[in-house]
Amino acid sequence: MDHDSYDDKYIRGILNTVKTIAMVGVSANTSRPSYFAFKYLLERGYGMIPVNPGLAGQELLGRKVYARLADIPEPVDMVDIFRSSRHAIAIVEEALALSPRPQVIWLQLGIRNDKAASLAEGSGLKVVMNRCPKIEYGRLSSEIAWMGVNTRTLTAKKARLFGRGIQRMALNRITVAGGATDAAVRAQKPDDAGQ
């Protein structure tokens, strides 16, 4: 798997398949990127499960917070890691110990750990690194285009509305890749940004 760039259909396939997402390292601070992403994905219909030992037992946006992945009483489709890359292997090991196993390990924008990726892929899981699912949902649905962002998608098909709410678009948009830029894979935040 080439983790320097991903085809749109790979990302869209993941975001279309997963229903429950455990977000490890989510913050209750409303100005943190993890809080944004959690809230956004919740509003787009994902079953969001907050994981943060410091907030365990509390509620975040109406969802019960767990200390660790093993404490979650329901199956998890995707584990979204909002921790610095040095924590990635331990979290992947925890994810692989779950039964049933999650299908996807996602490392946030700025986070990449190739050993953690190999570990997950060796067990048949899909891996995405150095991307944000909120940004990817916004890009593939075209919502992020309202911010002037190059979605790197083209289409002559009508975009689809999410179905409820104002200014919400559905992920199931028929597109051809418009990625005439490699700028998107020049994403270059410091690795240990610590979300």
Added chain:
Amino acid sequence: MSDRLPGFATLAIHAGAQPDPTTGARATPIYQTTSFVFEDVDHAASLFGLQTFGNIYTRIGNPTNAVLEERVAALEGGTAGLAVGSGHAAQVVAMHCLMQPGDEFVAAKKLYGGSINQFNHAFKNFGWNVVWAEPDDIGTFERAVSARTKAIFIESIANPGGVITDIEAIGKIAKNAGVPLIVDNTLATPYLCKPIDYGADIVVHSLTKFLGGHGNSIGGLIVDGGTFNWSREKRYPMLCEPRPEYHGIVLHETFGNFAFAIACRVLALRDIGPALSPFNAFLILTGTETLPLRMQRHCDNALAVAQWLVERREVAWVSYPGLPGDRYHNLAKKYVPKGAGACFTFGLKGGYDAGVRLVSNVKLFSHLANIGDTRSLIIHPASTTHRQLTDAQKIQAGAGPDVVRLSIGLEDKDDIIADLEQGLAAA
């Protein structure tokens, strides 16, 4: 199997645009509205807090403008764009996100005269200090960089045409200095040159010129190349420090490789205010669809006119890098191989009076101060745009008494040449 990537002409028509999700309208609708309703207070809070994507108020963003932003960002190979009210506004907005009072930026001496004025006067008033360097002597850029330098600014093809800047060489200096390279790509457009490929981090445009292309709308645009590591440099508080305007958000960690475009929108455009009208965005967007066709014709016509002028006995010199033997011809072959643009200058042996007579006698050329129109345009800088300068200053600015500037349009080239021929005969 990798996704197939579309070509430039396809992007020029499709990037950013899609059939309207509710009406099915195929052309981009003109969302001529000041404001957008919120679903509820929580939705409003999410929008104002940058927690979700969407529209609030046309000073900050508008769906018609957004199509134009993505279009130009895609054509330039950048991560995001921001449309503003003019090319000058693009420069103020971009610099606002980089500069603090007392900071410096290095700029090429060979720039559009309006930018020289903006940098020397308006920017100095903000405490943003320009340090001039000579694009024909790359070492002057290196020597101009100091501990307070926050950016380097150049034009790819320098207005009024005839000068090609060595973007790659200056890009290396910017990289060594740890500052972003800003390239004004107005005269080249991404059809002729994509500065991000040569090390530019930020591209700015006057959309008024070739991107709009029809002389009907003023506009400007900033493209974020997505290439600069704002967090590593730690010298750009708008990008890498918690912003009090947004409850402590750090834009680079939140938005990654399009953080600069977001900073321009939510910190500069929001607070300074030079928004683009959606109607202008629509007109300019229509222009961008034919950009590759128009630019090629502009260049082909300009080369034909330059070749014809070289042979005329009334003409002392022609400065067009598309001509073999021109001092910038080799740089043109590297940076603008499809053509050296539509704008150039030439000198009349008859001096000031001959220049005045030529602009008075032409009948197809329009005598005005713009460039980048479908129509061919002519101006005699010494008697108009540079009139207030001394003769020495005029020569320094490339606007000596004998200089005539042309912006070659899309008419039949034989008609353009015939008009110059009768104009020169009468001069």
